[in-house]
Amino acid sequence: MSRNGMVDVLIIGSGASGAAVAWSLAETRMRILCLEQGDWMKHADFPSNGHDWEARRYGDFDISPNRRARATDYPINDDASPMKIANFNGVGGGTIFYTAHFPRMHPSDFRVRSLDGVADDWPVDYWTLEPFFAENDRMMGVSGLAGDPGVPSRNPPMPPIPLGKTGMIYARAMNRLGWHWWPSDTTVATTEYDGRAACINVGHCTPGCAQGAKASTDITYWPRALRAGVELRTRCRVREITTNEHGMASGAVYYDADGMERFQPAEVVILACNGIGTPRLLLNSASARFPNGLANSSGLVGRNLMLHPWPQVTGYVEDKVDGSRGPMTCMWSKEFYETDPSRGFVRGYTLQFARGTGPVNEAVTSVAAGRLPWGMDHHRVYRQLLDHRLQIGIACEDLPEEHNGVTLDPVLKDDHGIPAPRIDYTISENTRRMMEHGIARAEQILTEAGASNLYASRTVLNSPGHLLGTARMGNDPERSVVNAWGRCHDVKNLFIVDGSIWVTSGGVNPTSTIQALALYVADSMKQRLATLFD
Amino acid sequence: MSEAALSSAESQSLHRIAGMMIPASAEYDIPGADDRLIFADIVGSFGRDLGDVRTALAALSTLAGGSFADLDEARAASLLEQFLASGSTSTSVLGRVILQCYYRDDRVLRSLGLESRPPFPKGHTLEQGDWSLLDAVRARPKLWRDDRKVLR
Numbered sequence: 001m002s003r004n005g006m007v008d009v010l011i012i013g014s015g016a017s018g019a020a021v022a023w024s025l026a027e028t029r030m031r032i033l034c035l036e037q038g039d040w041m042k043h044a045d046f047p048s049n050g051h052d053w054e055a056r057r058y059g060d061f062d063i064s065p066n067r068r069a070r071a072t073d074y075p076i077n078d079d080a081s082p083m084k085i086a087n088f089n090g091v092g093g094g095t096i097f098y099t100a101h102f103p104r105m106h107p108s109d110f111r112v113r114s115l116d117g118v119a120d121d122w123p124v125d126y127w128t129l130e131p132f133f134a135e136n137d138r139m140m141g142v143s144g145l146a147g148d149p150g151v152p153s154r155n156p157p158m159p160p161i162p163l164g165k166t167g168m169i170y171a172r173a174m175n176r177l178g179w180h181w182w183p184s185d186t187t188v189a190t191t192e193y194d195g196r197a198a199c200i201n202v203g204h205c206t207p208g209c210a211q212g213a214k215a216s217t218d219i220t221y222w223p224r225a226l227r228a229g230v231e232l233r234t235r236c237r238v239r240e241i242t243t244n245e246h247g248m249a250s251g252a253v254y255y256d257a258d259g260m261e262r263f264q265p266a267e268v269v270i271l272a273c274n275g276i277g278t279p280r281l282l283l284n285s286a287s288a289r290f291p292n293g294l295a296n297s298s299g300l301v302g303r304n305l306m307l308h309p310w311p312q313v314t315g316y317v318e319d320k321v322d323g324s325r326g327p328m329t330c331m332w333s334k335e336f337y338e339t340d341p342s343r344g345f346v347r348g349y350t351l352q353f354a355r356g357t358g359p360v361n362e363a364v365t366s367v368a369a370g371r372l373p374w375g376m377d378h379h380r381v382y383r384q385l386l387d388h389r390l391q392i393g394i395a396c397e398d399l400p401e402e403h404n405g406v407t408l409d410p411v412l413k414d415d416h417g418i419p420a421p422r423i424d425y426t427i428s429e430n431t432r433r434m435m436e437h438g439i440a441r442a443e444q445i446l447t448e449a450g451a452s453n454l455y456a457s458r459t460v461l462n463s464p465g466h467l468l469g470t471a472r473m474g475n476d477p478e479r480s481v482v483n484a485w486g487r488c489h490d491v492k493n494l495f496i497v498d499g500s501i502w503v504t505s506g507g508v509n510p511t512s513t514i515q516a517l518a519l520y521v522a523d524s525m526k527q528r529l530a531t532l533f534d
Numbered sequence: 535m536s537e538a539a540l541s542s543a544e545s546q547s548l549h550r551i552a553g554m555m556i557p558a559s560a561e562y563d564i565p566g567a568d569d570r571l572i573f574a575d576i577v578g579s580f581g582r583d584l585g586d587v588r589t590a591l592a593a594l595s596t597l598a599g600g601s602f603a604d605l606d607e608a609r610a611a612s613l614l615e616q617f618l619a620s621g622s623t624s625t626s627v628l629g630r631v632i633l634q635c636y637y638r639d640d641r642v643l644r645s646l647g648l649e650s651r652p653p654f655p656k657g658h659t660l661e662q663g664d665w666s667l668l669d670a671v672r673a674r675p676k677l678w679r680d681d682r683k684v685l686r
């Protein structure tokens with residue numbers, strides 16, 4: 001096996017958190033290398049450049065790695081989970097595919113045990129992270145509107161995405177109901193921003209933004225990190241983290257673009273492979289010294305997986321609305337976010353109001369839902385659906401449960417022969433009650449908005465790609481994998497910065513908080529450089 | 535390439551199903567999914583779906599007890615209904631393959647009042663809307679729990 005030269009810091013994974021930590025640490029002038037299994041994406045290759053823009057989301061731009069099956073993907077056995085796994089593997093990671101809805105966790109989300117008597121408090125709080133949220137908003141470029149009574153004060157650098165026809169219909173209905181709503185924070189640039197072009201309402205935000213208006217980390221953090229001297233090597237799939245006789249991480253074994261096995265020695269290793277890739281790597285790094293997997297003396301590596309069950313309720317109005325002619329992301333409601341015991345469940349959810357969808361997707365989802373017939377009546381019904389759709393997503397917090405998790409599949413392997421992850425996940429009774437509550441509220445809103453033909457899709461089609469909790473933070477080494485600033489309790493030069501370190505999941509899309517945490521871990525490392533391994 | 539992968543019997547069955555699932559309409563002045571151009575697009579676009587399409591077609595000929603393409607109209611209609619009701623993965627893949635080509639045909643898109651073009655680079659316009667609708671919300675007290683006060 002060939003051996004590369006030593007680096008100070010080896011980051012594995014170049015997605016939301018890997019990019020942020022790389023950029024933040026760059027100012028230390030240490031030798032920093034990031035290994036990423038995927039490729040740089042060419043924005044001219046994104047689906048919205050071609051006539052087959054919708055078909056490709058069922059092919060090489062499918063959100064499921066199993067279906068997409070690029071050489072840069074690894075398979076995931078999610079047969080034992082009602083929620084399927086969505087991700088993207090490439091420079092930018094999941095931010096290439098995210099819909100750019102960018103709420104922060106709430107202060108109460110970090111204090112669930114103290115406030116609501118469930119799960120555990122985080123070892124950090126919102127207020128510690130607040131400056132890192134703000135820094136991340138600047139770096140990613142957030143569009144939104146200050147003054148929202150639903151969330152703590154923040155100042156998005158760009159104005160919000162227009163309400164459009166669809167947003168006006170929601171807004172009026174919400175005002176009649178007397179319920180909270182606000183234009184969503186998003187990382188879609190509504191003005192030119194830091195070299196990025198403004199959004200032109202291509203509307204197909206999820207499978208990559210051809211305009212470059214959506215902030216994926218390949219066009220935000222990475223160009224700056226590279227200019228500051230960080231090295232990023234693509235098509236490098238890490239198989240395992242190695243350790244030395246002192247029980248410290250010594251580097252990583254990986255397969256390079258030519259399939260050659262290589263060893264990369266490092267003083268510090270940082271994992272940023274997401275809530276599935278990271279436990280997979282730690283479990284694949286089992287050795288005589290760490291027989292249950294690396295950093296796993298607590299037995300919690302891979303456990304407590306949280307995926308955010310995400311029902312969606314669809315309805316159709318008589319007037320034509322925005323359809324797919326604008327970002328999907330429109331507005332949020334925090335009316336049901338904070339715990340109210342009278343609802344019959346603890347914790348809460350965000351309502352996420354979406355615009356419609358393109359002609360193919362309208363037809364495919366409507367046939368699947370049984371509202372669009374085949375045969376002669378197809379055309380008449382279709383004309384009542386396309387561009388008449390309203391859709392509300394319910395971002396439910398699922399609480400950590402040890403039986404939900406990631407293990408190594410005994411049979412399935414990736415192209416390099418590395419054992420693939422297997423997901424076991426069930427939806428708890430508390431979450432089910434929350435989902436039904438949210439569905440009933442969404443139906444009430446849609447009815448108030450004049451919509452009919454309502455349809456609630458509970459989970460199967462709606463896996464949101466939020467992969468959290470499988471290497472949780474905490475002060476107690478018996479109950480957590482990393483400490484309050486991301487360092488593994490068991491291996492003092494091994495850090496984790498991705499979504500796996502989450503203690504609970506909140507009822508929001510996670511990327512803003514994942515990145516704020518990554519910047520906070522990087523800052524904690526910089527503050528302690530002389531005593532990092534003590 | 536994909537067309538060659540279907541036997542002529544399979545191709546004929548698919549052609550018949552496509553036209554029954556999405557028939558031409560004089561009322562809307564649109565072709566059916568069995569239109570020459572649309573059908574050529576369908577058979578040229580199977581890609582990774584080819585296996586499922588063939589499975590679906592095989593299931594249909596089993597139901598038909600032979601070639602679906604040769605059935606009389608009434609029998610074909612009742613079998614197709616049975617076939618679509620099966621809800622199998624391959625049936626829904628077959629449906630999607632037809633829909634994703636049908637709803638990118640220039641004539642079909644025009645009849646829906648849509649421009650036949652990819653979303654990029656032209657994009658679309660999105661009206662600002664009336665932001666004064668937010669006034670009612672601005673006036674509300676804060677909804678989030680401040681842990682610093684609650685847990686003090």
Ligand SMILES: Cc1cc2nc3c(=O)[nH]c(=O)nc-3n(C[C@H](O)[C@H](O)[C@H](O)COP(=O)(O)OP(=O)(O)OC[C@H]3O[C@@H](n4cnc5c(N)ncnc54)[C@H](O)[C@@H]3O)c2cc1C
Nearest residue numbers: 013015016017037093094099100101238465498499509511
């Ligand atoms: C369809 C979709 C829509 C989404 N929408 C939203 C949204 O609107 N808002 C939001 O906040 N979030 C959204 N998300 C979630 C968001 O993408 C993730 O929360 C975020 O990207 C996670 O960041 P991360 O750093 O934990 O991991 P990722 O961004 O997933 O990055 C992990 C990286 O590690 C690499 N990697 C993994 N294993 C290895 C290995 N062994 N060797 C080398 N490299 C490896 C991967 O290739 C990947 O690039 C969405 C996700 C999807 C899939």
